[in-house]
Amino acid sequence: MTDLSSDLQRGEPDSTGDPRERIGLDDPVMRRKERIYDTLIDLVTEMDDLSPTDIKPETEIVHDLGLDSLQVYELVIDLESRFEIRISDDELERVNTVQDVVDLIYGMTSE
Amino acid sequence: MYSAENDFAEGLLRIFDNVLLTEEKALSKGYFSNLSIAELHTLEAIGPYEARAMSETASRLGITTGTLTVAIDRLVRKGYVERYRDSKDRRVVRICLTRQGKLAYRMHAKFHKLLVRRIMDPLAPDDRERLAALVREIDSFIKEQYEKYSQEENARIAAKQTEDQ
Numbered sequence: 001m002t003d004l005s006s007d008l009q010r011g012e013p014d015s016t017g018d019p020r021e022r023i024g025l026d027d028p029v030m031r032r033k034e035r036i037y038d039t040l041i042d043l044v045t046e047m048d049d050l051s052p053t054d055i056k057p058e059t060e061i062v063h064d065l066g067l068d069s070l071q072v073y074e075l076v077i078d079l080e081s082r083f084e085i086r087i088s089d090d091e092l093e094r095v096n097t098v099q100d101v102v103d104l105i106y107g108m109t110s111e
Numbered sequence: 112m113y114s115a116e117n118d119f120a121e122g123l124l125r126i127f128d129n130v131l132l133t134e135e136k137a138l139s140k141g142y143f144s145n146l147s148i149a150e151l152h153t154l155e156a157i158g159p160y161e162a163r164a165m166s167e168t169a170s171r172l173g174i175t176t177g178t179l180t181v182a183i184d185r186l187v188r189k190g191y192v193e194r195y196r197d198s199k200d201r202r203v204v205r206i207c208l209t210r211q212g213k214l215a216y217r218m219h220a221k222f223h224k225l226l227v228r229r230i231m232d233p234l235a236p237d238d239r240e241r242l243a244a245l246v247r248e249i250d251s252f253i254k255e256q257y258e259k260y261s262q263e264e265n266a267r268i269a270a271k272q273t274e275d276q
Contacts, residue, residue, distance in 0.1 A: 070142055073217045077159075077210055086160065089217075089224060 029106075036083070036105045040098060043078050047071055057099035083109055123249075130226070137222055143215045145189055151219050153182050154191060154208060159216045162207035164197075173261075191215060 041052045044065065061067055067075065076087050079101075085108040095101055135148050143151070156171040157163055169179040183206055186192040191212035197203035208216060231239050 069221065070214065070218065073214055073221075074210075077213045077217070089221065 032110070033102050033106050036102045036109075037098070039082055040079070040101055040105075043075055043082075047074060055098060057097065057102070059098045060096055061098065061101065062096075079105060085109060133226070134219075134222065141218070143218065146191070146215060150182065150186060150189075150191070151215065153179070153186065154212055154216050155219065157192065157206055157208055157212075159208055159213045162195075162205040165204045165206060168206060186212070 037057075041055055044050060044055060044067075045052055048065065048067070048071070050065070055065070059065060061072065061075075072092070076092065079085070080087055083105055085105065087104070087108075091104060095104055131148060134151075138144065138146060138148065138151065146154075153168075153172065156168050165176050165179055165183070169176045172179065183192055183194060187194055190209055192206055193209055194204060194206050197205050231242070234242065
């Protein structure tokens, strides 16, 4: 699986703070990851009063966004239905950042 | 006189009662205070993913379809369950959890997991495995007893039906 953060590091220096502008969109993997990222950002910003520019790949879901366990499960249930996947509690425990969620969903939808 | 058997029997019953009481208290304090433990276990039997037939869910819970229908009516009214007729076979009624139902299911599953973790974490790895093996043995013994009594009960009902005819 391609690591989004390493690709981001190879891109142009970040002047905007918006990680989507740093993604190499020619790569189909990156395009799919970007779609997942956009959906995730839409869902998170719908739940909380956050601007999409406040969220970056390295943003921690619980620590930085301050989601409680109920909100985390709301997000999980919405992601499951949007991507037709199943995310177990064990998988959830291994997820920390926005990037981790994107990678997890990418892995589940590309099998 | 100390009796290991009595100690075990009392401990087992106390665990059973206290787990239910703790679940009930956790529920009443949380977001799903309008759900009873029995209703939560009905959501558990339906599960968070595929829609299930009423008959299948009733048998999972060990209750009749009639009893389940009453429970499902309430859960539909409270917004936790959706009910619809199967598009291929209109005689079959299917039920599934709403988003709110799935949330309650997942929060309850997390409660179970935390409870187990709090019990297991202080134990050494060997003790954890031993405890898990003993619990498996007790579980399969109780299941066997339940099946035995259910079979006897079914045989009694069948005999009575034959008698009545």
